[in-house]
Amino acid sequence: MILTVDVGNTRIKAAVFEESTVVENFVFEKIELEKKIEKILKKFPNCSDLVVASVGSVEKQSFLAFEKQLKVHFFTHEDVFPFHNKYATQKTLGIDRMILAGGATLQFPKQNRLVIDAGTCITYDFIDENDNYLGGAISPGLRLRYESLHNFTARLPLLTLEAPDNYVGNSTPQAIHSGVVNGFVYEIDGFIDEYRKEFSNFIIILTGGDAEFLAKRLKNTIFANSNFLLESLNQTYQYKIDND
Numbered sequence: 001m002i003l004t005v006d007v008g009n010t011r012i013k014a015a016v017f018e019e020s021t022v023v024e025n026f027v028f029e030k031i032e033l034e035k036k037i038e039k040i041l042k043k044f045p046n047c048s049d050l051v052v053a054s055v056g057s058v059e060k061q062s063f064l065a066f067e068k069q070l071k072v073h074f075f076t077h078e079d080v081f082p083f084h085n086k087y088a089t090q091k092t093l094g095i096d097r098m099i100l101a102g103g104a105t106l107q108f109p110k111q112n113r114l115v116i117d118a119g120t121c122i123t124y125d126f127i128d129e130n131d132n133y134l135g136g137a138i139s140p141g142l143r144l145r146y147e148s149l150h151n152f153t154a155r156l157p158l159l160t161l162e163a164p165d166n167y168v169g170n171s172t173p174q175a176i177h178s179g180v181v182n183g184f185v186y187e188i189d190g191f192i193d194e195y196r197k198e199f200s201n202f203i204i205i206l207t208g209g210d211a212e213f214l215a216k217r218l219k220n221t222i223f224a225n226s227n228f229l230l231e232s233l234n235q236t237y238q239y240k241i242d243n244d
């Protein structure tokens with residue numbers, strides 16, 4: 001049984017795995033980290049490993065306190081991954097993106113894969129059928145879009161996610177919802193169409209906090225798997241153990 005932890009820039013997601021089965025999921029804020037992990041380990045004393053992927057401001061030392069209880073692995077660029085990393089700036093590539101690419105490589109072998117993670121940022125990660133990680137794109141996530149419209153203008157209100165009534169927004173709130181939500185959806189559909197022009201067939205994996213909202217609005221039919229990063233963390237960790 002292992003405890004996997006995904007530290008994103010908005011929230012921390014965690015899951016206890018028994019082999020490849022999720023036993024329980026958790027979502028919490030960074031400030032709750034220590035308390036929450038203690039609670040989880042109390043509930044699941046059989047956890048033998050704590051496996052972490054962090055792009056947020058939480059560093060490895062925040063987890064060292066748990067080394068007395070179980071094996072702690074904090075993923076870094078030095079770890080072995082199941083793909084050939086063709087990124088030009090490998091040391092700055094997000095660990096979350098590497099874990100997503102690791103999971104996509106292991107879960108969907110011998111095919112092109114596009115992973116879209118709609119979280120704080122939307123990240124696009126492409127791994128080709130020869131397991132070459134090519135890179136992709138980084139774009140502002142949904143909440144970032146609402147916040148930036150408010151923070152960088154004199155008069156726009158700070159709104160929270162709401163599906164627009166129409167792409168022609170006939171009020172300030174509706175114009176903002178249309179711009180944010182439709183811009184988000186058109187961007188993703190546009191990227192997918194672009195990839196389709198160059199790569200004949202590929203599988204699309206959609207994940208992240210906004211994946212459920214997105215899945216039903218995209219022209220391209222894709223299924224959201226909000227657990228994909230944690231599943232990938234579990235699998236990539238197993239791969240590392242088998243190949244270290």
Ligand SMILES: Nc1ncnc2c1ncn2[C@@H]1O[C@H](COP(=O)(O)OP(=O)(O)O)[C@@H](O)[C@H]1O
Nearest residue numbers: 008009010011119120121141142143208209210
């Ligand atoms: N309870 C919530 N708190 C914060 N964001 C949420 C929540 N529920 C859904 N979201 C959406 O999920 C996004 C954050 O997704 P997530 O994948 O957790 O981000 P990250 O991995 O970057 O921390 C936000 O942009 C927001 O639109």
Ligand SMILES: CC(C)(COP(=O)(O)O)[C@@H](O)C(=O)NCCC(=O)O
Nearest residue numbers: 008009055092093094119120121138
């Ligand atoms: C782009 C990200 C901030 C996404 O993080 P998230 O949306 O999961 O919070 C993260 O992948 C990151 O810090 N990347 C570093 C730059 C790069 O990947 O090239």
Ligand SMILES: [K+]
Nearest residue numbers: 117119121123
């Ligand atoms: K993301």
